[in-house]
Amino acid sequence: MSDEETVAFLAAAPLLAGLDRGYLAELARAMRERTVQEGELLWRQGDTAREMVFVVEGGVSVSQHLPGDRAVQMAEAGPGDTLGEIALLDGGENTMSARVTETARLLALGRADFTALVARQHPSAFTLRRRLVALTTARLRDRLLRLSDSLVGDASGRPAEDVARPVADLEYCGAPDSKYVRRMATFHEFDPLALWGFLTAGRYALCPAGRRLVAEGAPSAACYLTINGAVEKVLVRGDRRIRVALAGPGRAFGYENLIDGDGSPFTAISRERALLLVLPREQFERLFHGEDAGSRVFLDVIQRDLATSLRQTLRPHAHLAASV
Amino acid sequence: MCRVLAYLGRPLPVRTLLFDPDNSLVRQSYSPRMMNTFLNLAGFGMQAWDPESLRPEDPFTYRVTTLPSFDRNLRSLSSKLAPTCLIAHVRGVTYSDEAVVADTNLHPFRFAGARVVLAHNGHLRQFPSMRYSLVEHVRPELVRHIEGTTDSEWIYALILSLLDDPYGLPEKRELADATANALRILRKVRATHGIDTSSPVNLCVGTGRAIVATRFSFDYGWYPPEDEMLETDLPFVSLWYTIGGAFAESEGDWQMTASDPPRSAIIASEPLTADTSAWFEVPEYSMLTAELTPDGLEFETLDLDV
Numbered sequence: 001m002s003d004e005e006t007v008a009f010l011a012a013a014p015l016l017a018g019l020d021r022g023y024l025a026e027l028a029r030a031m032r033e034r035t036v037q038e039g040e041l042l043w044r045q046g047d048t049a050r051e052m053v054f055v056v057e058g059g060v061s062v063s064q065h066l067p068g069d070r071a072v073q074m075a076e077a078g079p080g081d082t083l084g085e086i087a088l089l090d091g092g093e094n095t096m097s098a099r100v101t102e103t104a105r106l107l108a109l110g111r112a113d114f115t116a117l118v119a120r121q122h123p124s125a126f127t128l129r130r131r132l133v134a135l136t137t138a139r140l141r142d143r144l145l146r147l148s149d150s151l152v153g154d155a156s157g158r159p160a161e162d163v164a165r166p167v168a169d170l171e172y173c174g175a176p177d178s179k180y181v182r183r184m185a186t187f188h189e190f191d192p193l194a195l196w197g198f199l200t201a202g203r204y205a206l207c208p209a210g211r212r213l214v215a216e217g218a219p220s221a222a223c224y225l226t227i228n229g230a231v232e233k234v235l236v237r238g239d240r241r242i243r244v245a246l247a248g249p250g251r252a253f254g255y256e257n258l259i260d261g262d263g264s265p266f267t268a269i270s271r272e273r274a275l276l277l278v279l280p281r282e283q284f285e286r287l288f289h290g291e292d293a294g295s296r297v298f299l300d301v302i303q304r305d306l307a308t309s310l311r312q313t314l315r316p317h318a319h320l321a322a323s324v
Numbered sequence: 325m326c327r328v329l330a331y332l333g334r335p336l337p338v339r340t341l342l343f344d345p346d347n348s349l350v351r352q353s354y355s356p357r358m359m360n361t362f363l364n365l366a367g368f369g370m371q372a373w374d375p376e377s378l379r380p381e382d383p384f385t386y387r388v389t390t391l392p393s394f395d396r397n398l399r400s401l402s403s404k405l406a407p408t409c410l411i412a413h414v415r416g417v418t419y420s421d422e423a424v425v426a427d428t429n430l431h432p433f434r435f436a437g438a439r440v441v442l443a444h445n446g447h448l449r450q451f452p453s454m455r456y457s458l459v460e461h462v463r464p465e466l467v468r469h470i471e472g473t474t475d476s477e478w479i480y481a482l483i484l485s486l487l488d489d490p491y492g493l494p495e496k497r498e499l500a501d502a503t504a505n506a507l508r509i510l511r512k513v514r515a516t517h518g519i520d521t522s523s524p525v526n527l528c529v530g531t532g533r534a535i536v537a538t539r540f541s542f543d544y545g546w547y548p549p550e551d552e553m554l555e556t557d558l559p560f561v562s563l564w565y566t567i568g569g570a571f572a573e574s575e576g577d578w579q580m581t582a583s584d585p586p587r588s589a590i591i592a593s594e595p596l597t598a599d600t601s602a603w604f605e606v607p608e609y610s611m612l613t614a615e616l617t618p619d620g621l622e623f624e625t626l627d628l629d630v
Contacts, residue, residue, distance in 0.1 A: 044599075045599075045601045046598070046599040046600055046601050064601075065601035065602070066601070066602075070582070177549060179549075179550075180547070180549070180554075183554055183555065184558060185555070185558060185559075226545065228545050228546050228547075229543075229544070229545040229546060230544045230545045230560075230608075243607060243608075246560065246608050248544060248545050248558070248559070248560060249545050249558050250558070271544075271609070272543060272544055272545055272546070273546075274545070
């Protein structure tokens with residue numbers, strides 16, 4: 001493909017549609033085109049993530065290995081689809097294996113180039129981050145739906161009392177010790193000023209254990225970040241409460257509905273007493289759509305949290321967790 | 325902070341757990357993949373039950389403060405010993421002159437004559453201030469066996485005290501109940517002393533026939549100011565397991581073979597292989613129980629609400 005053809009292809013890809021042509025041209029220059037024969041493995045589950053790919057032609061199957069030498073197909077990708085971007089977001093390992101099912105022409109973007117492109121202050125970089133967040137949110141919802149569907153026998157619906165407490169009922173308090181916050185892994189990479197911008201965007205609240213903060217299927221009143229303590233993200237089906245993730249220090253919850261407008265994909269209940277940074281809808285919108293240093297910190301926190309949530313919902317054991 | 329390992333199932337050479345896989349327990353002593361800031365250099369210990377040995381009800385005991393990676397005796401023994409149950413531990417302590425590296429602090433703990441052993445990955449913050457409040461919950465004949473300075477040995481004594489017979493062979497259910505009740509007592513004693521900071525308690529308790537393991541923390545997510553252990557404790561302390569027929573090498577990869585019903589299980593702070601796809605992460609705040617039966621292995625995951 002010529003550079004022009006590559007830019008035209010990228011401009012039509014759903015992830016990049018509408019982005020600045022100059023930004024796409026830079027992206028095109030960083031891309032490497034290659035053809036992979038049917039049956040070849042692009043990467044193996046558990047390998048360190050090295051690249052994301054755009055499928056130009058052909059097909060790729062994505063599968064998850066399970067204990068006992070079993071595998072389950074999770075998705076198929078065709079022209080215009082992207083693969084591998086989630087593992088690049090959190091710098092972790094590939095969560096699934098990808099194998100070419102129909103000889104494929106691919107455009108590959110290496111980890112370093114990907115990181116540099118999304119880290120820039122360019123407006124298109126912020127747009128790309130928001131698109132990635134939306135894409136990952138959609139994938140998270142899809143995984144949770146699969147998980148929910150697999151709960152056979154007792155999936156008798158959510159209980160009527162599955163209603164979250166309004167944010168006004170929270171016990172608001174002062175900010176935590178900044179030395180503690182800076183030691184949290186979530187914030188290591190940010191300069192103090194950018195971090196300050198983010199940490200002062202909302203209010204802090206203490207919450208006792210056992211409080212329902214977000215209800216599955218309902219709008220979320222705020223986005224929350226756990227500073228101390230822990231909050232469970234659960235699916236409630238009949239008498240069963242199935243934990244799909246635990247939001248400990250540095251983890252967020254309640255943001256999915258604020259991103260895409262659909263109901264919250266799970267219920268959030270404080271497992272331990274918790275100190276939370278509360279970002280009501282207005283503050284969330286300002287940070288999410290902003291293009292300053294505080295927004296960069298925020299988008300990064302949400303991206304990483306989504307990537308971690310996806311990994312946690314992939315735990316083969318998630319559907320059995322904490323339910324007996 | 326320590327790393328712990330438990331095995332229950334078909335006879336298995338110890339070296340396949342301690343040395344052979346690419347993230348074996350001994351490797352986790354100097355290169356743990358899932359733990360920040362601390363190495364586990366303060367000693368090694370194991371208790372192994374071999375049904376073909378003399379007095380098979382008594383485990384083979386090996387505990388040394390030297391580094392297991394350089395221990396030729398351990399490597400040699402590991403090739404000869406094929407137990408049906410093993411609990412092993414590499415100990416990590418803070419880099420402080422307050423830490424005591426000594427034989428008496430090595431896991432797994434086993435009082436003379438007892439059939440139950442215990443290894444612990446975690447720590448009870450402010451333990452010195454609560455230690456003596458535990459005396460009233462531990463049987464007097466057991467208190468006198470406590471030789472070391474660790475919180476773990478007290479947890480062991482507490483669990484033994486909650487069994488009908490501290491020197492008997494409890495079944496899985498009694499062992500699980502005693503472990504959960506010990507955590508309840510610890511919670512009460514912590515409250516009495518106003519202790520409300522994160523204290524991970526990942527336990528492996530075993531008898532040779534049954535194993536109970538916990539992935540648990542008191543007050544997870546709360547830390548004292550200027551905490552030396554903060555970076556280690558911010559993530560919930562890990563615990564994983566794999567279950568199936570036999571842990572075996574195939575084309576260079578170590579993994580559990582498929583089997584229904586299962587016949588073997590490994591529980592470990594970290595998967596023993598860099599490829600984690602054949603392992604399950606134990607849910608936070610939960611307990612695993614496993615017991616050998618004539619048909620194979622009974623295995624359960626339970627919510628630990630204490």
